[in-house]
Amino acid sequence: MKLEEHLKQYFNYTAFRTGQKEVISSILDGNHTVAMLPTGTGKSLCYQLSGYLLNGPVVIISPLLSLMQDQTEQLMMNGEKRVIAFNSFLTSMEKNQALSQLDTYKFIFLSPEMLKSDFILNRLKELQIALFVIDEAHCISQWGYDFRPDYLRLGDFRRELGNPLTLALTATATQEVKEEVISSLGLIKWNEYIYSVDRPNIALAVEVVDSYQDKSDRLVELVQTLEGPGIVYFSSKKMAEKMAIQLKRYGTNRVMAYHGGMEQENRVLIQQQFLHDQLDVICATSAFGMGINKENIRYVIHFHMPLQLESYLQEIGRAGRDGLKSIALLLYSPGDEQLPYQLAEGELPSKEQLDFVYRLLEENKDLIKDLAERDNEVRSLSGLTEIQWRLVEDYLFRNTDKPVQQRFEQLKDFINERLQVKRKKINEMLIWTQTQLNGCRRKNILKYFEEDKTIEINDCCDQCGIDLTVFYSKTDNHKSADNFFDWKKHLAKILLVSERD
Amino acid sequence: MMKNSFLSMIILYCLHKINGERTVYSILHLLNGKKSSQTIQDAHFFHLTSFFCTFPLLKRVELEMLIDLLKKQGFISQYKEQSYYVTPVGVKRLSEYFKSNPIPANLNGWKYHNLAVVFWERLSLAVQVISQLKNHNSKYLPIQKSKELHQWLKDYLYKRKLSKDELADQLYDELVGCLETIDDLDPSILVKRLTGYQIIGLTESQAADQFDMDVDAYHIQFLGLLHYMLERVGTKQRDFPLLSYMIEDKKRDASLTESSHRTLNLLQSGYTLDEIAHMRNLKKNTIEDHLVEIALNIPYFDVSAFVNLDKQQKIKKAINSVTSKQLKHIRELVPDADYFEIRLVLAQGGEKK
Numbered sequence: 126m127k128l129e130e131h132l133k134q135y136f137n138y139t140a141f142r143t144g145q146k147e148v149i150s151s152i153l154d155g156n157h158t159v160a161m162l163p164t165g166t167g168k169s170l171c172y173q174l175s176g177y178l179l180n181g182p183v184v185i186i187s188p189l190l191s192l193m194q195d196q197t198e199q200l201m202m203n204g205e206k207r208v209i210a211f212n213s214f215l216t217s218m219e220k221n222q223a224l225s226q227l228d229t230y231k232f233i234f235l236s237p238e239m240l241k242s243d244f245i246l247n248r249l250k251e252l253q254i255a256l257f258v259i260d261e262a263h264c265i266s267q268w269g270y271d272f273r274p275d276y277l278r279l280g281d282f283r284r285e286l287g288n289p290l291t292l293a294l295t296a297t298a299t300q301e302v303k304e305e306v307i308s309s310l311g312l313i314k315w316n317e318y319i320y321s322v323d324r325p326n327i328a329l330a331v332e333v334v335d336s337y338q339d340k341s342d343r344l345v346e347l348v349q350t351l352e353g354p355g356i357v358y359f360s361s362k363k364m365a366e367k368m369a370i371q372l373k374r375y376g377t378n379r380v381m382a383y384h385g386g387m388e389q390e391n392r393v394l395i396q397q398q399f400l401h402d403q404l405d406v407i408c409a410t411s412a413f414g415m416g417i418n419k420e421n422i423r424y425v426i427h428f429h430m431p432l433q434l435e436s437y438l439q440e441i442g443r444a445g446r447d448g449l450k451s452i453a454l455l456l457y458s459p460g461d462e463q464l465p466y467q468l469a470e471g472e473l474p475s476k477e478q479l480d481f482v483y484r485l486l487e488e489n490k491d492l493i494k495d496l497a498e499r500d501n502e503v504r505s506l507s508g509l510t511e512i513q514w515r516l517v518e519d520y521l522f523r524n525t526d527k528p529v530q531q532r533f534e535q536l537k538d539f540i541n542e543r544l545q546v547k548r549k550k551i552n553e554m555l556i557w558t559q560t561q562l563n564g565c566r567r568k569n570i571l572k573y574f575e576e577d578k579t580i581e582i583n584d585c586c587d588q589c590g591i592d593l594t595v596f597y598s599k600t601d602n603h604k605s606a607d608n609f610f611d612w613k614k615h616l617a618k619i620l621l622v623s624e625r626d
Numbered sequence: 627m628m629k630n631s632f633l634s635m636i637i638l639y640c641l642h643k644i645n646g647e648r649t650v651y652s653i654l655h656l657l658n659g660k661k662s663s664q665t666i667q668d669a670h671f672f673h674l675t676s677f678f679c680t681f682p683l684l685k686r687v688e689l690e691m692l693i694d695l696l697k698k699q700g701f702i703s704q705y706k707e708q709s710y711y712v713t714p715v716g717v718k719r720l721s722e723y724f725k726s727n728p729i730p731a732n733l734n735g736w737k738y739h740n741l742a743v744v745f746w747e748r749l750s751l752a753v754q755v756i757s758q759l760k761n762h763n764s765k766y767l768p769i770q771k772s773k774e775l776h777q778w779l780k781d782y783l784y785k786r787k788l789s790k791d792e793l794a795d796q797l798y799d800e801l802v803g804c805l806e807t808i809d810d811l812d813p814s815i816l817v818k819r820l821t822g823y824q825i826i827g828l829t830e831s832q833a834a835d836q837f838d839m840d841v842d843a844y845h846i847q848f849l850g851l852l853h854y855m856l857e858r859v860g861t862k863q864r865d866f867p868l869l870s871y872m873i874e875d876k877k878r879d880a881s882l883t884e885s886s887h888r889t890l891n892l893l894q895s896g897y898t899l900d901e902i903a904h905m906r907n908l909k910k911n912t913i914e915d916h917l918v919e920i921a922l923n924i925p926y927f928d929v930s931a932f933v934n935l936d937k938q939q940k941i942k943k944a945i946n947s948v949t950s951k952q953l954k955h956i957r958e959l960v961p962d963a964d965y966f967e968i969r970l971v972l973a974q975g976g977e978k979k
């Protein structure tokens with residue numbers, strides 16, 4: 126059978142999107158494959174269809190629990206029952222049960238941190254893994270996203286699993302990142318399918334405003350005039366909530382905030398309301414990013430600039446997944462870069478915190494022995510966040526042959542180095558937002574990813590000239606909730622019984 | 627006058643009930659649903675069981691801020707360290723406030739705090755799934771994520787042996803039948819939260835917005851509705867088979883903590899307190915706490931095995947003669963009884979006094 130027929134059979138799609146067929150063929154021919162396809166093209170399909178055509182289970186390493194959940198649910202919606210995601214939605218009993226019957230699953234989603242557990246790794250070793258997938262593979266690179274020590278160990282885990290056939294997927298990797306992904310996975314021979322990061326149907330614009338007040342006024346105006354649905358990104362949960370209230374006050378009724386601090390049940394409802402067009406605007410933090418797959422998002426506004434161009438590309442990549450024209454708009458007011466600098470520092474442990482932990486370990490000699498059990502204690506005393514702690518822990522556990530003091534010195538050096546990298550990334554982002562400097566925004570993004578811009582596009586960017594009215598709404602943006610509500614009728618609508626009496 | 631939040635009025639109400647005999651933190655424990663025997667007893671003695679565990683996420687600092695505000699408004703006045711009594715102005719404000727914002731008659735946090743959570747998770751998922759089945763749609767995202775819950779639903783649907791249409795029709799009938807008899811609350815409060823085919827339910831804050839309500843006031847009404855349903859479904863199981871099956875496996879020991887329930891089972895098998903403490907590797911104190919909890923919750927539980935009848939009489943007399951419910955004062959009148967015995971008798975008397 127031809128691949129197209131399988132595509133039809135398993136997913137009911139009629140044609141492959143750019144790159145999909147090449148990637149799948151490469152895998153089916155038994156080649157390790159590195160694929161870089163732009164956001165929203167359908168990278169998941171590359172491992173899903175390959176999985177169906179190979180014998181044995183597909184193991185997918187995914188950076189976020191919510192992303193795992195979304196992908197599991199998409200597979201289940203497609204009628205696949207043999208899917209398991211090892212995340213917090215499983216009780217520990219269910220986890221154990223799933224592990225004991227691991228061979229009954231076709232798609233197994235894991236975080237890299239879970240591979241650390243010998244128990245899980247050993248269970249995986251008993252399987253004949255058909256395909257080992259690293260989704261959002263740029264996370265492997267320490268130049269990519271936030272440092273996750275266990276990502277760097279994926280190569281070791283992979284070797285322990287007997288070097289299974291491997292697929293690395295990403296939408297946003299520079300040359301440097303790509304090389305690091307390949308070397309840390311320990312690939313020796315592989316096929317590469319690299320497509321442009323560009324999303325030509327998304328217009329790029331930066332608007333400079335004078336002050337915070339102007340920015341917030343402009344946001345209200347944009348949300349009232351642009352064609353929705355849309356997402357507005359913020360760097361802080363508080364601001365996302367505050368602006369959602371503000372937008373409501375100015376008459377945009379169908380808007381809600383979404384961030385990681387919200388209760389699970391509320392997050393699910395808001396995400397689904399947005400997917401079902403019951404909401405027009407989401408004021409979000411980056412928690413509403415990877416995995417969000419809604420076809421018709423028409424605009425993405427950034428109220429704060431992200432910490433790097435890669436994240437920016439990921440976030441605007443939520444727009445126009447149906448291929449239709451959409452716009453990405455970043456609002457910049459002078460001094461905005463201060464927030465990213467602060468956030469970058471906050472992600473890493475401070476010198477004071479490290480000194481404190483060091484002293485604590487010095488004064489309690491037995492502490493270091495059962496650090497694994499007593500991490501909560503150390504964390505709460507030192508005020509380290511979970512991510513910060515992961516880094517400290519990693520250094521303390523990894524180099525056990527060296528004296529503790531030396532490990533701390535190394536850690537400090539490493540943190541300094543990380544900070545430099547982060548600052549550099551923020552600078553690159555900042556330079557991109559500056560108007561006076563340098564021509565076409567698309568060209569500059571592409572240059573960052575070492576690509577040349579080749580095609581000319583209408584409404585390319587604010588520098589090339591853009592007609593903002595193209596993106597204006599044709600209808601009234603003040604849709605409000607129905608005021609009249611009859612609970613019996615509503616219940617009847619849900620459970621579909623013709624109303625009696 | 628400054629507008630008071632619903633929550634601050636609830637706290638004022640609790641302060642009024644405890645009348646300076648406990649600290650403000652006992653209210654925090656009550657609203658958080660702390661499972662200590664002290665909190666459980668207090669809830670009963672001061673007639674505050676309906677609020678037990680109604681705000682499980684309330685934080686200490688939030689409580690302290692509200693207390694400060696009430697103090698500034700002159701509604702409460704400090705009596706001792708961390709203890710307040712409600713001023714006459716406060717009492718007046720309370721009765722005015724709750725005249726226009728009555729507390730749902732069926733609110734019963736003590737009895738239903740656990741069950742209501744399970745019931746809502748199951749009900750909301752069941753409604754969503756049955757609605758999708760009815761519409762022959764299998765491509766949707768479940769609003770509840772826990773695998774355990776999904777497994778429960780699968781069994782639940784399978785065991786009912788009904789067609790998709792019958793399921794939907796009957797669930798509709800039961801929901802309407804259950805909700806339409808309530809007279810102090812609007813069923814829309816709950817119905818707006820439900821998700822079905824191409825309709826996604828509202829979050830708590832969205833619903834509160836639509837009703838133009840303080841989110842805490844909305845929360846209490848929502849709980850009130852759930853508790854009402856549980857009460858009705860529990861007493862008229864035959865009228866609501868689909869709804870009552872949703873909680874069939876959970877009802878038995880809803881009002882006892884897991885641990886106390888185990889103690890009760892051992893007691894009924896004839897073990898002594900010391901034996902139970904030994905077997906369960908727990909302190910005797912803890913087992914005594916369990917007993918007090920059991921006495922509070924099981925009306926027919928006989929405490930005479932632990933306090934002889936004669937002593938029970940003496941303690942009861944002492945309870946009736948002191949104005950305060952502090953154990954210390956009672957003990958002064960019955961010096962040969964220990965605190966455990968007094969607590970047990972108090973617990974058995976409970977609110978019936």
Ligand SMILES: Nc1ncnc2c1ncn2[C@@H]1O[C@H](COP(=O)(O)OP(=O)(O)OP(=O)(O)O)[C@@H](O)[C@H]1O
Nearest residue numbers: 138140141142163164165166167168169170296418
């Ligand atoms: N060949 C195809 N034809 C039609 N639709 C497709 C095809 N391949 C994938 N899709 C759909 O495209 C959407 C986006 O797919 P997917 O989430 O895999 O994108 P992605 O490349 O992983 O994006 P991101 O970088 O944002 O993670 C999905 O709804 C998917 O079903």
Ligand SMILES: [Mg+2]
Nearest residue numbers: 168169260416
């Ligand atoms: Mg993807």
Ligand SMILES: [Zn+2]
Nearest residue numbers: 565585586589
């Ligand atoms: Zn351009």
